[in-house]
Amino acid sequence: MTKSSLIKSFLILFTIITFSACTAEKKKRVLNFAKTDLAAEHLIPKPLKIIPTHGGFALDEFTAIYTSENAAGFEEVGKFLAQKIKAKTDLDVQVNVDEIPNLETVIYINQADSTDLKGPEAYQLYITQDSVILNSNTAAGAFRGIQTIRQLIPVTSNNTLAANKIWTIPTGKIIDNPQFEYRGAMLDVARHFFSVEDVKKFLDLLAYYKYNTLHLHLTDDQGWRIEIKSWPLLTEVGGSTEVGGEAGGFYTQEEYKDIIAYAAERHIVIVPEVDMPGHTNAASVSYPILNGNGKTPRLYEGTQVGKSTFATRKDTVYAFIDDVVREIAAITPGPYFHIGGDESHVTQKNDYIYFVERVEKIVQKYDKRMIGWDEIGQADIDSSSISHFWSSKKNALDAVDKGMKVIMSPAKKAYLDMQYDTLSKHGLHWAAYIPTDTAYNWSPETYEGIPIKNILGVEAPLWSETISNIEELEYLAFPRAIGYSELSWSTQENRDWENFKVRLANQAPFLDRMNVKYYPSPLIDWKKSKYSYKEIEKD
Numbered sequence: 001m002t003k004s005s006l007i008k009s010f011l012i013l014f015t016i017i018t019f020s021a022c023t024a025e026k027k028k029r030v031l032n033f034a035k036t037d038l039a040a041e042h043l044i045p046k047p048l049k050i051i052p053t054h055g056g057f058a059l060d061e062f063t064a065i066y067t068s069e070n071a072a073g074f075e076e077v078g079k080f081l082a083q084k085i086k087a088k089t090d091l092d093v094q095v096n097v098d099e100i101p102n103l104e105t106v107i108y109i110n111q112a113d114s115t116d117l118k119g120p121e122a123y124q125l126y127i128t129q130d131s132v133i134l135n136s137n138t139a140a141g142a143f144r145g146i147q148t149i150r151q152l153i154p155v156t157s158n159n160t161l162a163a164n165k166i167w168t169i170p171t172g173k174i175i176d177n178p179q180f181e182y183r184g185a186m187l188d189v190a191r192h193f194f195s196v197e198d199v200k201k202f203l204d205l206l207a208y209y210k211y212n213t214l215h216l217h218l219t220d221d222q223g224w225r226i227e228i229k230s231w232p233l234l235t236e237v238g239g240s241t242e243v244g245g246e247a248g249g250f251y252t253q254e255e256y257k258d259i260i261a262y263a264a265e266r267h268i269v270i271v272p273e274v275d276m277p278g279h280t281n282a283a284s285v286s287y288p289i290l291n292g293n294g295k296t297p298r299l300y301e302g303t304q305v306g307k308s309t310f311a312t313r314k315d316t317v318y319a320f321i322d323d324v325v326r327e328i329a330a331i332t333p334g335p336y337f338h339i340g341g342d343e344s345h346v347t348q349k350n351d352y353i354y355f356v357e358r359v360e361k362i363v364q365k366y367d368k369r370m371i372g373w374d375e376i377g378q379a380d381i382d383s384s385s386i387s388h389f390w391s392s393k394k395n396a397l398d399a400v401d402k403g404m405k406v407i408m409s410p411a412k413k414a415y416l417d418m419q420y421d422t423l424s425k426h427g428l429h430w431a432a433y434i435p436t437d438t439a440y441n442w443s444p445e446t447y448e449g450i451p452i453k454n455i456l457g458v459e460a461p462l463w464s465e466t467i468s469n470i471e472e473l474e475y476l477a478f479p480r481a482i483g484y485s486e487l488s489w490s491t492q493e494n495r496d497w498e499n500f501k502v503r504l505a506n507q508a509p510f511l512d513r514m515n516v517k518y519y520p521s522p523l524i525d526w527k528k529s530k531y532s533y534k535e536i537e538k539d
Contacts, residue, residue: 036170038127042506043151044482045210045489046499047176055129055171059085059153060164062104065095071111073139078109080265081146088153088513089167107132107149109142117141121212122177125149127169140267144210148174151208155509180444182407182457183488184213184271185416185481187473188464190220190282191303192242193249198470200262205478205514207266209485214263215271215338215459218251221281221300221308225250226272230323231287237299238282243465245301257331264333271371272328275340276321277310277347277355283320284308290317293346303465306345312355322362329366337363342373342390353379360385371407374399386456390415393448405456408444414484416462416477420519426466427476436504436521437497440483445492458488471517478511478518479504501525 038052065082067074078095085093093107094100112135117124123136123145132149136142149169157165185206187194194202203214218226224238227250239250251259263270276283277292281300284291291297292311310317329337339359344352356372356379363370370376370385374395377387387399388407396406408414411431418434419427432438445452460481467473482504486495501524508526511518520526 036168038152038170038172038174041152041170042503043148044500044503044507045486046494046503047148047174048491048494049175050172051174052170052172053128056168057127057129057132057171058105059089059091059093059167059169060105061091062100062102062164063091063093063107064097064100064103064105065093065107065109067096067109068111071139074109074111074142076265077139077142077146078107080143081107081109081149084146084150085153088150088155089157089165091165091167105130105132107134109134109146110136111139111142112137116175118177119181121181123148123174124176125174127152127171127173129171132169140212143207143267144178145176147208147210148176151510155513178210178489179491180455180457180488182213182459183211183485184215184407184457184459185211185477185484186215186217186273186409186459186461188217188220188417188462189225190217190223190242190275190464192244192246192464192468193223193225193239194464194470194473195249196251196255196259198473199259201470201514202473202477203259203263203266203268205516206481206485207268208510209482210489211485212267213269213271213457213459215273215461216259217273217275217340217461217463219274219276219282219340220279221305222302223248223250224282224286226256226274226328227252228324228327229253230327231320233286234283236286238286241299241301242468243301243303244468246468253327253331260332269334269336270332271334271336271338272332273338273340273371274321274324274328275342276359277312277352278306278308278342278344279340280310281308284310287320289314290320292317305343309344309347310355312347312351318358318362321359322365325362325366325368329368332368335369336371336386337366337368338371338388339363339376340373341376344375349378357381377402377404388459389448389450390461396448396450400451400454404454406450406454407456407459408447408450409459409461410447413439413442413447414458414460416460416480417464417466420521424519425475426472428463428466434480436479436483436519436523437501439480440487440495440500441497442487443492444487458484460484474517475519478516479507479521479524482507 039050065078067078082093120138121141123141126133134145152169224234235250242248285297292309374389377395377399383403389396419429444458506527
């Protein structure tokens with residue numbers, strides 16, 4: 001924390017103490033009887049370190065939020081927290097207001113330059129009876145910290161003896177930092193299309209559990225879902241259907257930018273994927289000149305894979321790819337571009353390698369870092385490119401040998417579209433059945449011998465062959481996505497299934513408030529709220 005920040009913090013604390021000295025004794029007595037244990041809170045993902053002091057901070061109508069002056073993004077973080085407090089408690093907590101009558105408690109979101117904060121998303125919380133001080137070097141770290149604050153706020157006021165409603169937050173210190181820099185989920189909008197509003201709701205849920213990446217699988221055999229102005233038939237023709245023969249759909253570039261902006265407000269990076277050279281029937285049926293499998297392309301509404309390929313030796317194909325990457329990169333501020341590269345079964349191996357190496361240069365031309373499914377490890381590509389491990393240990397280790405980073409998404413452990421069990425309403429099981437405990441009980445740090453120094457992070461992909469609406473999406477994603485958030489954030493020694501399943505059980509009130517149609521795993525003793533979704537505004 002800088003000297004000026006410390007001075008401001010002390011001034012704020014002095015103000016709090018002054019106001020608190022004038023506070024009615026009735027409120028203080030209630031707080032003294034409302035002692036709580038910070039270490040017993042049901043936080044997910046589990047923080048690195050929690051030190052309880054067994055007191056209570058009063059969140060009420062006399063609370064205000066202040067943020068560091070001239071710190072980029074910090075005021076927006078404060079306003080985001082105020083909005084979520086309003087939604088959960090109906091309290092109108094003011095942000096950076098000069099004078100507040102009867103001010104008693106303060107939440108201060110501070111930009112610090114402390115070397116104790118290891119990494120851009122690290123944060124520290126200091127909670128006393130009078131103040132909550134959140135320190136972080138960056139707005140992204142502050143945003144992760146306010147998710148912890150949100151989780152600490154009780155569902156209902158818990159001081160019934162007070163004249164005004166009070167939500168008591170337990171006091172103590174939290175020191176926290178993510179284990180992996182990349183913590184993602186993937187949504188396949190190509191097999192079945194999901195609306196902008198569906199994607200936004202998914203982003204809201206991911207943000208609450210400290211995800212920082214959403215990978216959108218935008219193209220496949222069954223649909224092309226992103227407008228490319230220089231090749232308009234991609235959406236007009238290729239976006240016209242989906243698995244099962246429904247109408248499909250696509251995002252205009254303006255709609256895509258809307259998703260990007262919504263994610264950015266939650267400090268989430270969007271990773272666009274254009275899958276190639278396989279999984280390309282929707283592109284080839286739109287522009288047959290791209291086709292390389294020797295068959296007349298037709299719209300495809302099934303679920304089989306591996307039958308399509310681009311004509312990998314045609315310069316026209318690379319002119320097309322250059323246009324696609326250029327247009328998408330121009331409206332995607334994140335550092336990544338995913339080229340797919342999986343299951344290109346009818347592409348000759350030498351043609352596949354030639355393709356990946358050439359496309360990598362196109363991606364780099366537009367200042368993006370290439371990601372591809374683990375098959376790309378067969379090519380001679382740059383160490384800056386990233387292998388997305390889903391199936392082949394050999395491919396992933398080949399990438400490691402090239403000095404590449406690896407995203408861990410092993411299908412047997414991390415695929416959200418796998419059925420929970422034989423009774424699951426949705427999903428597949430070609431890789432495995434993945435019940436809630438199996439999803440949690442594996443170690444990305446040691447899986448298949450991938451060195452931890454090469455692991456960029458963890459991603460939970462949700463393929464959409466068997467789902468077509470937000471309720472079915474939520475059934476497959478939750479609660480497992482909550483567990484994957486902890487696998488990517490919390491250290492291995494801080495993870496324990498018996499402890500996690502208790503904390504997971506207590507996520508039910510939040511999920512209910514968000515109207516999430518999650519799978520009620522029988523392994524979990526869900527702590528259902530007595531309040532219905534209709535009685536509590538979305539958090």
